[in-house]
Every structure is written in structure tokens, then in C-alpha cells.
Amino acid sequence: MRDVAIIGVGYCPVFVSKRNDVSIPEMISEAVWSAYRNCGLTPEDMDAFTFGNMHTFEGVNMPHLWSADHITALGKPIMRIATGGTTGMSAFHCAYYHVASGLYDTVMTVTFEKHSEGDAQVGLAGIITPEIMTMLSLGIDLTGGSGMCGLGGGSAGGISFQATSYLHRSGAGIEHIDAQAALERRNAAKNPYAHLKDPECTAEKIAATPMVSYPIRFGHICPTTDGATVCILASAEKAAKVADKAAWIHAVANCTSDPTTGNLIEGLITDPAEQMSCQIAAKKAYERAGIEDPKKEIDLVEIYNGFAHQTLMYLEKLGLCEAGEAHRMLERGETEIDGRLPVNASGGVVSTNSIGTSALNRVTECALQIMGKAEGGHQVPKKVRKALAHGWGGLMQYNTVTILGDAPLKR
Amino acid sequence: MDDKVAIVGIEYSQGDDLGLTRERLCFRTVRGVLDKLGIDRHAIDCFILASNDFLEGRTISNVFEDGPVGAYLKDETKVEMDGINAVVYGALRILEGNYDTAMVIAHSLCGHQVSPYLQVQYSLDPTYDRQLGLLNELSGAALQARAYLRSRGLDEGWLDRAAAAALANGAANDMVTRSLDGADESKVASSSYLYEPLREMHCYPPTDGACAIVLASAGRARELTDRPVWIRGFGSSIDSYYFAGRDLTRSASAADAARRAFAMAGISDPASEIGLAEVSDLFAYQAPLLAASMGLADADEAPRRFAEGGFGKDARLALNPSGGALSAHPVCATGAVRVAEAFRQLRGEAGAVQAGEPRLALAHGQDGLCLQQNTVVVLGI
Amino acid sequence: MGEGKKDFRVVSGAWELSGFNFRVEGRGMRLMMRGMKEGKFTGIRCGSCNMVYLPGPFYCRKCLVEIDEPVDVSDHGTIRSFTATMSDIRGNPLAEPQIALMVQLDGCDSWIMGVLRDVDWREVRIGQRVKVRWKPPEERTGSLQDMDCFEYE
Numbered sequence A: 001m002r003d004v005a006i007i008g009v010g011y012c013p014v015f016v017s018k019r020n021d022v023s024i025p026e027m028i029s030e031a032v033w034s035a036y037r038n039c040g041l042t043p044e045d046m047d048a049f050t051f052g053n054m055h056t057f058e059g060v061n062m063p064h065l066w067s068a069d070h071i072t073a074l075g076k077p078i079m080r081i082a083t084g085g086t087t088g089m090s091a092f093h094c095a096y097y098h099v100a101s102g103l104y105d106t107v108m109t110v111t112f113e114k115h116s117e118g119d120a121q122v123g124l125a126g127i128i129t130p131e132i133m134t135m136l137s138l139g140i141d142l143t144g145g146s147g148m149c150g151l152g153g154g155s156a157g158g159i160s161f162q163a164t165s166y167l168h169r170s171g172a173g174i175e176h177i178d179a180q181a182a183l184e185r186r187n188a189a190k191n192p193y194a195h196l197k198d199p200e201c202t203a204e205k206i207a208a209t210p211m212v213s214y215p216i217r218f219g220h221i222c223p224t225t226d227g228a229t230v231c232i233l234a235s236a237e238k239a240a241k242v243a244d245k246a247a248w249i250h251a252v253a254n255c256t257s258d259p260t261t262g263n264l265i266e267g268l269i270t271d272p273a274e275q276m277s278c279q280i281a282a283k284k285a286y287e288r289a290g291i292e293d294p295k296k297e298i299d300l301v302e303i304y305n306g307f308a309h310q311t312l313m314y315l316e317k318l319g320l321c322e323a324g325e326a327h328r329m330l331e332r333g334e335t336e337i338d339g340r341l342p343v344n345a346s347g348g349v350v351s352t353n354s355i356g357t358s359a360l361n362r363v364t365e366c367a368l369q370i371m372g373k374a375e376g377g378h379q380v381p382k383k384v385r386k387a388l389a390h391g392w393g394g395l396m397q398y399n400t401v402t403i404l405g406d407a408p409l410k411r
Numbered sequence B: 001m002d003d004k005v006a007i008v009g010i011e012y013s014q015g016d017d018l019g020l021t022r023e024r025l026c027f028r029t030v031r032g033v034l035d036k037l038g039i040d041r042h043a044i045d046c047f048i049l050a051s052n053d054f055l056e057g058r059t060i061s062n063v064f065e066d067g068p069v070g071a072y073l074k075d076e077t078k079v080e081m082d083g084i085n086a087v088v089y090g091a092l093r094i095l096e097g098n099y100d101t102a103m104v105i106a107h108s109l110c111g112h113q114v115s116p117y118l119q120v121q122y123s124l125d126p127t128y129d130r131q132l133g134l135l136n137e138l139s140g141a142a143l144q145a146r147a148y149l150r151s152r153g154l155d156e157g158w159l160d161r162a163a164a165a166a167l168a169n170g171a172a173n174d175m176v177t178r179s180l181d182g183a184d185e186s187k188v189a190s191s192s193y194l195y196e197p198l199r200e201m202h203c204y205p206p207t208d209g210a211c212a213i214v215l216a217s218a219g220r221a222r223e224l225t226d227r228p229v230w231i232r233g234f235g236s237s238i239d240s241y242y243f244a245g246r247d248l249t250r251s252a253s254a255a256d257a258a259r260r261a262f263a264m265a266g267i268s269d270p271a272s273e274i275g276l277a278e279v280s281d282l283f284a285y286q287a288p289l290l291a292a293s294m295g296l297a298d299a300d301e302a303p304r305r306f307a308e309g310g311f312g313k314d315a316r317l318a319l320n321p322s323g324g325a326l327s328a329h330p331v332c333a334t335g336a337v338r339v340a341e342a343f344r345q346l347r348g349e350a351g352a353v354q355a356g357e358p359r360l361a362l363a364h365g366q367d368g369l370c371l372q373q374n375t376v377v378v379l380g381i
Numbered sequence C: 001m002g003e004g005k006k007d008f009r010v011v012s013g014a015w016e017l018s019g020f021n022f023r024v025e026g027r028g029m030r031l032m033m034r035g036m037k038e039g040k041f042t043g044i045r046c047g048s049c050n051m052v053y054l055p056g057p058f059y060c061r062k063c064l065v066e067i068d069e070p071v072d073v074s075d076h077g078t079i080r081s082f083t084a085t086m087s088d089i090r091g092n093p094l095a096e097p098q099i100a101l102m103v104q105l106d107g108c109d110s111w112i113m114g115v116l117r118d119v120d121w122r123e124v125r126i127g128q129r130v131k132v133r134w135k136p137p138e139e140r141t142g143s144l145q146d147m148d149c150f151e152y153e
């Protein structure tokens, strides 16, 4: 096993609803060149590429083919990875394995989403297209009135069940979700690469947004964002030669489960707030990183939270606090940027969601915090030695975990 | 690469219409290879799927395949391209050190359920090529075929002979079910034009198929089989999306991919060292074009020799004794099937299409229009 | 986004789904709907781990073996989660919030979804017992609509 470091991070200049001024490949290339500038490398340094996005959202299949020229990949190996919301981190993990295999020294992960050129809700509804088709062919009315409704529109349907179950299990109230969303919008205001920013956001302001599907309010939901993120990974030898600062990869892990909602054809298995796959992935990651007590050893965490309750829920599932304790940590201010365990100092996915990038942004934000390079006032004041990045995706059942450190892992 | 990563088991099926749902196809294929090896799903450390959401007609298509492939509460990821790349990813995982086994599953249902052309259509530049409406997988291949014929001084009759040679191999392969009997030159020549100069029988058939491949670390491999097939090297590369600046009469990225794979495998003279090559030849002109690009054959000699059956199973280099992708192209599984075919050739298990006793074999997969992206894996016994 | 970079045009495209003829495993669904015509639920049990699925798949997720043993599942169960939806799939507000439940039926490991009617959504709690209100036998056709809704036990 070989030590692998993150030595460069690149973002497109802004993450906003509509990047009307650039095409898809142009937007990706902004992030590619930003990463090169960030670490002083050039395309000649790259040995391989990994690439990820959820292409049904834009309607362009395998866009790495179209974008190969724009991301400086010509003549190089490139592997396309797609696992849903986790795509960015799955592509990053793939890059990690490239370097850790000993066969490649420097590998670039390229991710993006340009939601404004497609329709994310159609893309998400497309997850269950064959099931919908079957139900229609069986004469099942999906427009309402059926006793077995609940397919839900887009991803907000199933997620509501998860939030209800989480509240029931944890003893938290909807006011805690409001407060968590407000905290992340305030954090986002300090992150130049965040989308929904509100420096004065309060729980009361979130609570005033309309209820979409109990207990999910409009203010708890992520936006659809245009954006691109790039990460450069290198072997220890390469990093020593070219990088002044690096974040070291201590562990990567992932786990899938069974799709828990919407799949009426094959039944529903588990409580969507159980997230067994997250617990398994975290356990494996801690083992690999030699972490015995994550509550004490992890200094900072970035959680994939398409919906604000997930920040709290996953804090528990990742073993970073006891079950039912996350909303208490929030009340005590421990998860603020200057708190004991800063959580989503970046503003999280709930403030910025260009899907292909979202799970990678969790990693790059942890890396920048470790390097002390987080811009715009969201650098945490404490020294970050170990940070955890989490990704969530699939149809609510897929989780990825990455643990980074400020030095190579002592084996 | 020395004995570090091995393929220990394969299971695959291909056909015009396997009459299965994707879930049952995945289940059957994975169950098949697990049963061959006498292990259960818990013996697999990670699952790597190869499929495509546009082919599946659904976003995040792997979520419904995780169950049938046995990945419930396991480590799973998806390489969204030809399955040979999932084989490469599986090898990287094992080389990293945390995994002893990896299950690769590639599949498609392009026989009757899904149009195989859609996924390529949607990969084109939506702001130009899709607006113009002229470029698609077949018209692109026709342009490349025309360029290749001209560069090598060949006529359309050569395409008929090349296709007949490939299909004759496929006819002998019980793993292929395209109706190939009597697919001689005249029958090929009388099939209808799709895009001139390409006729229907110059082009791959819409195919259902799935392929499962189990990879293992050296130690684990010897526990699972007494005849592991070792991954000696691999490489891949991509060319520009844009035709301008690309020489369509060869494949620069296939050459890059092969060069990298040979370097990793310590092969200095591929033309004499590789005894068997399985390439993803979607169209009749591609097998010799690829063999020449990858340094396995002389560029001028290859097309004629191929059409004359000079790369048959008794030749020093057997090229696509399986019948290649021209006999069956389950999109996303095709490159993985090439690996599987090479596996059974190296183990001497290829039955009627067994090509001598090869020691080193090459498997190839491609993505994109006109061989834009290529991956090569070198296997040895 | 400099002033000089605004020279773009928008081209439209659509994702056509017409190229697909999906086949979906239907046995478990048919079994379930046949039972519903008679006002009962039929799932499938895994012989090796005893997991009961409704509707039944053709294989067990845990054991990765084919399963094919029909088993009756009660039409009484426990609310495991719920939501009240304020708008339809396109975001248009509904006249009345619609309560959607996830219910674990007695004797079944998987959960099914259904609506709960004639109840104030603010009163619904996880753990509450519910039962199926079936349509009158003469109106049942062997489809998911045979189940009118859930109601409190």
C-alpha cells in the first residue's frame, strides 16, 4: 500500500443556478486549469484521469468523450465512474486506487454537473422509469387516488420518510433541521464556491419557508447548481517533489444497500434512516485509517446532505456522536466553523449541489481545510489533523467515506 | 507485471434475445461464476459494475443491480463504459492491497429491449452534431471505413470477405448465437446497405449479454483455482472527440493503450510474443485496423491476410477466433467478453474455437465514435 | 463572467425514451395483485433466511438464491414512517395534504407504501397500528387500486 496525497484542487469560478456564459466542456475546463494553477502542475504531469457526473441530467451520454480535448486528457488513460450522488467521491476513489496501485504517480479527477442544461427532476424520476412504465402498463394510475401512492416527485418523496424516521429516532425536532439549514447557509456565505448564501440566515427564516412534504421544508432542500470540481492526487514521491502542501489519504471505503423507496416492484427492506451502508463504510474506513475513537480523532467533517436533516443524521451514522446527540451538538454550537467539530464549514450540499461534484467537494473541502487553504473566511480556526468526507447517493442506499490527514498514515 | 492479479473465474452469455430481465441476467451470471468457484457472495470483497444509464434507460442504474449481483451491504462501484475498464479497475483495487477478490459484472440488453445506437447518439455534442443530425455511430463508422479502404487500396469486396472471415469464426463458437450459418462473402455482399459502404453484415448485431469476471490476488487466486490466468499488463488512451486532426485510418489511442499494456507486461515484440488477440471489432474493417495499430500485424498486410483467414485459429497470431464483436456486441460487456474469451483460450477451454496453446493473449475494448477510446489488457498463463 | 463572454445561444434537445422495451420481473407483483383481489396480501419467503418480501422478488438479497415460496402477509401493520405531501409531483399545491405511510405489515420484512385518509396529519405518529381498508369485493380488479387506503386499527 502506497501513500497518496491530494496536492491540487480546482473549482470553476462560481457555483450558480445557470452558467449561461460557458458550454459544458468550457465550464469543466475552467476547473481543470484552476487545479493546475492551484498546484503548479501542467497537463504533461498527468498520468491518468478519472471522470464523473450523472449524465442523464444533461442528456449527454459519457461526456468525457466530448470533453476529452477540454480536460487535457488526449492520449491519456481515462476512466468514467458514475454512482449517483456519490459519483464525485467514487471517481476520486478510483483515482486513489490508480495511484495506490503503484502504477500511476499523478492522477486527476474531473467532475461536473450543468443542471441548467437539463432537468434534474426528470433525471431523478428516471431512476425508476421501468417501474413507472410497468405500473402504467398494469393499469395503475399514478396521478393520484391509488391506495398505494407515494412514489413521490423527484427525490423529495422518499427523503421525507427518512427525515420523519430520523426525528422519531433521535428526539430532534423540525426546529433543529431549520437551525441546521440556517447554519449551513451562513457558512456558505463565507465560501466563494457556494451557491445559496445568506450571512444573516436564521432558523426562524428557514421555518418560514413552505412545507413541501412533512417534515421537509423548502429551506431544507439543496438547490440545483452548475459547477465543476477537479482534484489532483499524487504519490508521496511526486508530492514531495512538486507540492508545498498536501492532504494525505488515510482511507477510502464505500458500501451499498438495497434501494429503499420507490421500488414497488421488489419491495422495501429497511428504514431509510438506518443507513446501514453508511455505518459499514465508516467502520471500514476507520479500520483502514487506524482510527479507534472517531469522536476524539476526527477534527472536521463534510457531510453529503442533499437535505438538511441528513447532516445531523449522518453525524450519528458515521459514529461521530451518539445516536440522538447530533442536534444537541448543534444546540451547543459545537458544529460551527469555530466549534469543537466543524461540520460542513463549506455550507454543505444543501447550499450547493451540482451533483457530479457534490461528493468530491466534500473531499476537496476537507483537503483545503487541512492545507489551510479554504478561502473567503470559512477556514476553521483550529488545526485540522484528520478530516472525514462523506458521500451519499444511489437511491438513498449508497454511501462513501474518505478520511484525510495532515501527514501520511503511520502504518 | 509478475503474478500479482489473476482472473480465476468467468461466466458469460450472449444472444440476440436472451429473454431475460436485466436483474435476472445479472443474477444468473453472477450466481454462475460463484457456483463454478464454489464460493458465496461473501467471498467477494468488491463489486465493479459496467453498464450505461442511457442503455438502461434509467438514472443511477446500478442501484437496482446491486441486489441481483450480490452486492447487498457490500462495496460496489460502477465504471460507466466498456466492461474491460472494470477489469482494469478491479486489478487496481487488488494491487492497492485492501482487496483480495473483485467481481466485475458487465451487461447490456441491446437485443430487443434497447436500441444499441441510442447511447452513442446521446454521447454526441448536443450543440452541434446532434443539431446537424448527420453524425451517428453508423455514419461515423462508414466515414472511417471509407478512409480505411482508400488508405489501404481496398475495395468494398474486401469488406465482404473480412466480414465473412469474422463471421465464420463466430459460427464455430457456441458462445455466440448470431445466425451465422452460411455467412459467406456473397451473403454478406447481398445484405442491405446501412450506411454505404457498410452493409448490415459489416456491422455488429444488436445483442443481449452479460459477463462476470472474478479477479483475485496471487495468494487468493491459488486457493480458488489451480489454473489462474494472470493479468500481465493493461493500458488505455483516448483520442480527440473531433475528427479534425485524427487519422481515421488507424487508431492512435489503441496504439497508446497497447504500448502501455506491453510495457507493463514486459513485451518488447508484441507481433511475435502475443499468440492470441481478441479485439472489439464493431465493424468489419476494425479487426485488422486495430491489430495493425497495436503493433500485432503489418498495416499493409493485415487487411488482406485477415480477409483470407490468415489470422485463423491455427495461425501464429489468432485474431478473434471467437468471432469478435461482429458476431456479438452486448454493449458494455463486449470488452469483458474479450477478456473472458482470452481466459478460456489460455486455459485451453475454448472448445471448437481453441487456437492452439497461447501463452500470452491480448483483449481489447473500445468506447466512443470511430475507436475514440481504447483499453487493452494483456493476459498470460 | 466577463462582459465579453456573453455571446452564447441556447439550443434545445430532449431525452427520448422511445428506444426502450423494458422487461421487468412481474411474478411477485402479479402474485400480490391476485391476492389483493381477494382482499389479502401474498409475499414470497426466502427458504434459507426466512425473510419475507412483499411484493416478492425472484431472489433473496441476503442469500443470493432464487426464491419462490408464496406466503400470506397480514393486512394489519405498524407505521414505520410517514410524510404529508403538500404538493403534487409537479409542485402544484394540493387542496388537502396527502398522508403517505411506510407500513410494515405483520409477518413481512419489507415495507409497503400507502395513503392514510380521514386523519389530521399532525396527529400521525411512528409506531401507530394501522390496517388496510379494502375496496368492496365487487370493485376489486386485481390491481393495486384494490386497496383503498390505510386506516387506524
Ligand SMILES: [Zn+2]
Pocket: C046, C047, C048, C049, C050, C051, C060, C061, C062, C063, C064
Ligand atoms: Zn434469504
